[in-house]
Amino acid sequence: MATITAPTPRTLPAILRNRAVAKLTLLALAAAILVPLANARWAGGAWPDALTVDVSDPLTKTSDWIIDNRDSHPLFLYFFGHVSNAVVVSVRAVYLLLLAAGWAGVTAFGALIAWRVAGVRLALGTAAAFLTCGLLGMWIPTMQTLALMVVAVLASVVVGALLGLAAGLSPRTDRALRPVLDTMQVLPAFAYLLPVVLVFGIGVPAAVLATVVYAAPPMARLTALGLRGADKEVLEAVESLGTTARQRLLTARIPLARKELLLGLNQTIMMALSMAVIASVIGGGGLGDRVYQALASVDVGAALAAGIPIVLIAVVLDRVTGAAGEQRSGDGRKTLWAYGAVAALVIALAARFAGRADWPDAWTVAIAEPVNRAVDWMTAHLYSGVPVIGGTADWAAHFTTWVLDPVRDGLQWLPWWSVLLIVAALAWLIGTWRTALTAVLAMAAIGVLGVWDSSLDTLSQVLAAVAVTLVLGFATGIAAARSDRVERLLRPVLDVFQTMPQFVYLIPVVALFGVGRAPAVAAAVVYALPAVVRITAQGLRQVDPAALESSNSLGATTWQQLRQVQLPLARPALLLALNQGVVLVLAVVIIGGLVGGGALGYDVVFGLAQGDLATGLVAGAAIVCLGLMLDRVTQPTERRAKKGA
Amino acid sequence: MRLRTTSAVAGVSALLLLTGCGAADMTKQASPFANAQGAKTVTLSVQSWVGAQANVAVAQYLLEHELGYRVDTVQIDEVPAWDALSQGRVDALLEDWGHPEEEQRYVADKKTIVNGGGLGVTGHIGWYVPTYFAKQHPDVTDWENLDKYASQLRTAESGGKGQLMDGSPSYVTNDKALVKNLKLNYQVVFAGSEAAQITQIKQFAKEKKPFLTYWYAPQWLFKKVPMTEVKLPAYKEGCDADPEKVACAYPHTPLQKYLNADFAKNGGKAARFLKNFKWTTEDQNEVSLMIADQKLSPEEAAKKWVDSHESTWRGWLSR
Numbered sequence: 001m002a003t004i005t006a007p008t009p010r011t012l013p014a015i016l017r018n019r020a021v022a023k024l025t026l027l028a029l030a031a032a033i034l035v036p037l038a039n040a041r042w043a044g045g046a047w048p049d050a051l052t053v054d055v056s057d058p059l060t061k062t063s064d065w066i067i068d069n070r071d072s073h074p075l076f077l078y079f080f081g082h083v084s085n086a087v088v089v090s091v092r093a094v095y096l097l098l099l100a101a102g103w104a105g106v107t108a109f110g111a112l113i114a115w116r117v118a119g120v121r122l123a124l125g126t127a128a129a130f131l132t133c134g135l136l137g138m139w140i141p142t143m144q145t146l147a148l149m150v151v152a153v154l155a156s157v158v159v160g161a162l163l164g165l166a167a168g169l170s171p172r173t174d175r176a177l178r179p180v181l182d183t184m185q186v187l188p189a190f191a192y193l194l195p196v197v198l199v200f201g202i203g204v205p206a207a208v209l210a211t212v213v214y215a216a217p218p219m220a221r222l223t224a225l226g227l228r229g230a231d232k233e234v235l236e237a238v239e240s241l242g243t244t245a246r247q248r249l250l251t252a253r254i255p256l257a258r259k260e261l262l263l264g265l266n267q268t269i270m271m272a273l274s275m276a277v278i279a280s281v282i283g284g285g286g287l288g289d290r291v292y293q294a295l296a297s298v299d300v301g302a303a304l305a306a307g308i309p310i311v312l313i314a315v316v317l318d319r320v321t322g323a324a325g326e327q328r329s330g331d332g333r334k335t336l337w338a339y340g341a342v343a344a345l346v347i348a349l350a351a352r353f354a355g356r357a358d359w360p361d362a363w364t365v366a367i368a369e370p371v372n373r374a375v376d377w378m379t380a381h382l383y384s385g386v387p388v389i390g391g392t393a394d395w396a397a398h399f400t401t402w403v404l405d406p407v408r409d410g411l412q413w414l415p416w417w418s419v420l421l422i423v424a425a426l427a428w429l430i431g432t433w434r435t436a437l438t439a440v441l442a443m444a445a446i447g448v449l450g451v452w453d454s455s456l457d458t459l460s461q462v463l464a465a466v467a468v469t470l471v472l473g474f475a476t477g478i479a480a481a482r483s484d485r486v487e488r489l490l491r492p493v494l495d496v497f498q499t500m501p502q503f504v505y506l507i508p509v510v511a512l513f514g515v516g517r518a519p520a521v522a523a524a525v526v527y528a529l530p531a532v533v534r535i536t537a538q539g540l541r542q543v544d545p546a547a548l549e550s551s552n553s554l555g556a557t558t559w560q561q562l563r564q565v566q567l568p569l570a571r572p573a574l575l576l577a578l579n580q581g582v583v584l585v586l587a588v589v590i591i592g593g594l595v596g597g598g599a600l601g602y603d604v605v606f607g608l609a610q611g612d613l614a615t616g617l618v619a620g621a622a623i624v625c626l627g628l629m630l631d632r633v634t635q636p637t638e639r640r641a642k643k644g645a
Numbered sequence: 646m647r648l649r650t651t652s653a654v655a656g657v658s659a660l661l662l663l664t665g666c667g668a669a670d671m672t673k674q675a676s677p678f679a680n681a682q683g684a685k686t687v688t689l690s691v692q693s694w695v696g697a698q699a700n701v702a703v704a705q706y707l708l709e710h711e712l713g714y715r716v717d718t719v720q721i722d723e724v725p726a727w728d729a730l731s732q733g734r735v736d737a738l739l740e741d742w743g744h745p746e747e748e749q750r751y752v753a754d755k756k757t758i759v760n761g762g763g764l765g766v767t768g769h770i771g772w773y774v775p776t777y778f779a780k781q782h783p784d785v786t787d788w789e790n791l792d793k794y795a796s797q798l799r800t801a802e803s804g805g806k807g808q809l810m811d812g813s814p815s816y817v818t819n820d821k822a823l824v825k826n827l828k829l830n831y832q833v834v835f836a837g838s839e840a841a842q843i844t845q846i847k848q849f850a851k852e853k854k855p856f857l858t859y860w861y862a863p864q865w866l867f868k869k870v871p872m873t874e875v876k877l878p879a880y881k882e883g884c885d886a887d888p889e890k891v892a893c894a895y896p897h898t899p900l901q902k903y904l905n906a907d908f909a910k911n912g913g914k915a916a917r918f919l920k921n922f923k924w925t926t927e928d929q930n931e932v933s934l935m936i937a938d939q940k941l942s943p944e945e946a947a948k949k950w951v952d953s954h955e956s957t958w959r960g961w962l963s964r
Contacts, residue, residue: 067728067750068750070732071755071757087677088677089677091677092677092678095677095678144678147677147678197725201728201729201732201734202719202721202725202726202728202729202732202734202735203719203729203732203734204677204678280720282725283719283720283721283725283729283734285678285717285719289718289719289720292720293691293698293718293720295838295840296691296693296694296695296698296720296838296839296840298840298843298844298937299937299940301940302940302942368940368942369940372940379848380851383848383851393848396801397800397801398801400801400802401801405801405804506840506841507840507841507844510840510841510844510845511844511848514800514845514848515802515810515834515836515837515841515842515844515845516800516801516802516834517802518801519841592837593814593837594837594838594841595836595837595838595841596802596834596835596836596837596841597837598834598835598837601837602814602835602837605813605814605815605837606814606815608722608725609722609723609724609725609813609814609815610722610724610814610815611724611725611728
């Protein structure tokens with residue numbers, strides 16, 4: 001993307017500036033007419049009561065109706081009940097299969113698949129990862145999570161591929177589907193657990209279905225992309241052979257889209273894994289549940305013991321599916337496959353007959369205690385009383401009083417129409433009038449739902465967290481882009497932070513920063529940082545080497561080169577980093593409701609905990625609107641422009 | 646177009662084939678992880694506080710080691726646990742702090758849940774200050790004097806007012822209404838989870854800082870951080886009927902167990918055992934302290950307690 005904009009670095013800002021001025025003038029004109037009108041009718045800072053709709057009554061009635069009719073109404077007996085049963089039956093089938101294979105069998109088959117798809121190194125890595133899960137005493141929970149994942153990923157892939165197929169073959173479906181998928185991807189998963197729970201109840205079916213909703217969009221998007229991107233000439237050549245539409249699809253378009261399909265699978269798996277943990281809040285079981293239970297007894301060590309297998313599974317699956325996308329495996333090595341399969345089967349049976357199908361209890365390593373000691377030491381020494389710089393508790397208090405409070409109070413003090421104007425101006429400057437309209441409508445919907453104040457509270461936390469994330473992320477990203485060694489060192493760290501379930505670090509964060517909004521912000525920064533660092537580093541590295549060469553020959557210093565060549569040319573990447581940062585931060589600030597973040601996150605937790613659909617769903621909807629607004633306000637024009645095409 | 650129709654038809658028929666064509670009863674859906682490999686499984690719900698973990702740990706240990714069951718545990722808050730009980734996703738809820746609405750709906754009307762008897766522990770919610778602070782300022786233990794101390798109890802999160810720290814949103818609380826109706830200069834700050842609240846209390850106690858918190862007994866943390874209850878206007882039957890107008894203390898609640906109705910009838914030894922399960926506040930605290938403070942795994946803590954209290958639990962098995 002950087003190379004496309006490279007030839008016209010001078011003219012682009014000028015055009016943009018002219019256009020920006022025109023847009024702002026138009027907006028100011030509209031405001032001049034509308035604001036006095038609005039102000040005359042509904043003065044004051046917060047959203048006017050007259051413009052809110054109280055949905056709590058109908059929502060409570062709906063929730064009561066569902067609970068009262070769930071055991072008897074045909075809708076549940078003949079539809080949701082079957083869906084739910086199908087999920088239970090399939091998860092159970094996979095789980096029993098995994099248990100039957102035993103730990104030796106699962107490890108051997110896992111390694112076999114990794115070997116055939118991705119080579120010897122990953123096979124060894126896979127085996128090591130499985131054995132580590134056992135060593136940590138997490139074999140059974142790991143198998144439960146795997147069973148859940150297999151079913152959820154399969155369902156997501158089927159749903160996603162069907163949607164993608166429809167979108168890839170028909171432009172009209174594509175246009176209709178795009179905004180839906182866009183929206184689904186910016187939703188924080190936490191927000192839509194409640195409706196799923198209400199219909200399906202606590203437990204595995206709800207967890208699997210929530211995961212499918214969350215993980216199917218990337219598959220759909222990439223499938224569509226792959227089908228549309230197929231080489232025109234190849235397609236024409238195939239057509240000239242007189243094939244039917246279906247033959248063309250099966251023999252040319254789908255094989256040509258293989259890379260995108262596998263990337264979609266990879267993305268889907270990653271999303272499903274992160275959801276598997278969040279779904280523990282609604283009784284998903286498995287590793288996520290262990291992490292969640294450890295959180296309840298303030299046991300970071302135990303949480304880590306359950307978190308590490310999640311990280312390992314994520315890294316292994318990521319690398320294996322990634323490698324599958326890179327290379328094409330031939331069919332000529334079927335015998336090797338057969339030998340491997342037989343070997344794995346022998347291992348599984350051997351372990352079974354040796355009476356060692358279950359992971360032996362004696363073979364576990366207790367990491368919880370040393371980890372807890374380390375965390376205790378850290379918090380005891382850092383929380384307060386560090387000379388000169390003060391303890392982390394002081395920082396948190398200062399951050400709250402000096403940053404979070406002013407931003408929140410400022411946002412809540414602003415007249416409601418001015419907030420809408422600011423949103424409109426920002427979204428329009430960066431996108432089209434449609435972007436602006438979506439953003440303004442999303443923001444207005446928050447007001448209509450009657451959660452204006454707490455949404456602005458959440459927004460203030462997001463803004464503060466994004467600011468911190470960007471400062472740290474850009475700095476680290478620049479360092480990683482300029483030095484290969486830094487990047488190599490950073491890679492595993494980023495991997496861990498990106499895949500480690502957020503619940504694991506919620507407690508250390510409280511121990512360091514106390515209860516309140518500050519720890520929520522801190523957790524959000526930790527989670528969003530890796531993506532920002534990665535995108536920044538990649539964007540800077542992809543800057544046209546020719547541009548760098550020429551600036552070098554002109555005698556530019558490193559700093560000048562960075563400021564005047566690399567950063568401007570990497571602008572699209574930096575904007576994407578901003579966008580991703582905002583979306584990820586929002587997702588965790590919400591979970592911050594569990595550590596005193598308050599606002600919308602608290603309302604969602606409250607709704608889930610008390611089965612209060614009115615509070616939970618309204619807060620969830622507000623989060624969705626907030627996410628939509630933030631996404632539109634930060635979404636680079638380039639992506640928008642492509643969508644029109 | 647034809648392709649899409651075919652796939653839709655295929656999808657629907659696959660779903661029908663997979664599930665049969667009859668009605669699916671959503672009240673009979675156990676966890677997919679239950680009863681694997683022919684073992685009899687009991688699924689227990691665990692709530693987020695440590696006392697509930699202690700109940701489950703001991704019940705699980707005895708069910709596994711004395712009665713030969715496999716036990717699955719699922720972490721769920723109280724209210725959703727009622728729903729899960731009614732659907733058969735979990736078999737028992739061992740510690741309920743009083744949910745009259747749910748009781749009416751599930752026990753009286755739908756009859757999908759039955760009362761499993763008392764746990765033997767009486768629960769009480771209240772406002773607490775650390776004892777070291779109460780000793781310095783004895784009059785802080787009456788709500789009428791709380792405003793005097795608001796400035797000392799201020800934090801960054803509470804703005805200009807004193808901080809009253811509440812816990813998880815899943816707990817029974819009237820604190821917002823209480824602060825308003827008693828006209829106190831305090832701000833309720835929700836820690837969001839018990840874990841966050843405990844962590845914060847421990848940090849405060851380490852520095853001997855004053856704090857005011859929503860807390861409850863029985864609780865193992867009292868042994869580590871001694872706390873004194875602040876007297877609120879006395880509780881009278883029905884004074885908390887209108888959640889908006891509450892201006893009195895919390896009641897003392899004998900904690901109850903609840904079982905899924907089917908399980909209670911057909912659950913055999915396990916159901917009988919869970920109905921008999923009844924211990925004291927001290928017992929529960931002993932196990933809780935091992936789990937939360939000494940960081941023993943729930944299983945190890947349960948084993949320790951079981952080894953030293955055989956006379957107590959023998960009775961749960963024999964009857």
